[in-house]
Amino acid sequence: MRLAELSARSGVSTATIKYYLREGLLPPGRRVNATQSSYDEGHLRKLRLVRAMVQVGRMPVATVREVLRTVDDESLDHHTRLGVAVSALPHGAGEPPATDPATEEAARRVADELLAGMGWSPVHEEGTELPAYRMLVAALTRLAGFGYPWDVEHLAPYARLARQLAVTDLDHVERYGSPEEQMEAAVALTVLYEPVLLGLRRLADVMESHRRFTGAPGATEG
């Protein structure tokens, strides 16, 4: 297919595709004449993955390039290739809390104990921390800073629910066919379902609070 069709089928503008080509995030097409190239289904799949990482996941181009090197490394197993993209996602909206080294160290111990209790440790590969782990430690530090509970007993029910969320997430990802499509879906759905989940939780909080404190079956009055 020509560039225009690649753009139409991916929903990515031709200017953005040309930028990805220049940056080496997308392999060049097959040259058909001096000014035109031809692209195939492989380009389309790769383009959707790049878009998921750059536009949805907001990964820096250098990180995307690094992830793509792993994705294309056929000596690696499926999990490593799938997990690397999700693991590389920057850790969202959480601005760093006011740094107090002692509190952060304590938060790190609580996080480690929590994850060990879930059978999730060690979560660190090759001496680097996962962005999701730093996100958790920052959130605990912030809870501590404001004086709210952040002990393992309070946190464990959330970790157990997170495990159920992950089962749902991966069920969705496995509906996609190729490893590249699964990777694209894993990145995109990890990020795009975050506000869905937070919105639903807040609605559920309002409903549950109504149920408990008024004895009503669940709905507020219209």
Added chain:
Amino acid sequence: MRLAELSARSGVSTATIKYYLREGLLPPGRRVNATQSSYDEGHLRKLRLVRAMVQVGRMPVATVREVLRTVDDESLDHHTRLGVAVSALPHGAGEPPATDPATEEAARRVADELLAGMGWSPVHEEGTELPAYRMLVAALTRLAGFGYPWDVEHLAPYARLARQLAVTDLDHVERYGSPEEQMEAAVALTVLYEPVLLGLRRLADVMESHRRFTGAPGATEG
């Protein structure tokens, strides 16, 4: 207690307390002489609630003032007083998606069907939409814009997990004694547990992906 002690016990600076007093978010203390006032436990509770709404929840001062009017209205039931603060929380990091009225209308129908299926409708009070509902609609519109699934079948498992999250949330809130403390906890824990939840979900995704695609019991190699 004097202003300095109120500051020490609440963790809010004296300058910020004076600002809350000027803005009428905190009732004046009892005058002890020309330059000093005395504050009681009621001030401390109210101050922590205001801090939760302003500093943690990032509510505009005008909204906080409005919520406090409801909080102090003893003719209202406990739920209404508790729910109003959480309901008034601004809807987080979700920037508005590129507006396409038809898609947004479709997203609204999907959200309504989803919530009706949970027994959560109507979620609107007095013709206004809850911020959490707008947050959900914006997230669905964004999913649609990127071409990922946003149908009720995909969303329903997340809504069911959100209900379980709310049960955990409200269990935490009920550990607090007075209605004011419960309200403060509800606002603070709703907001501060969001990054905890998202971090845990991302870690769980990495672990679950490892479990499925390598057959390992749950941990990655150190």
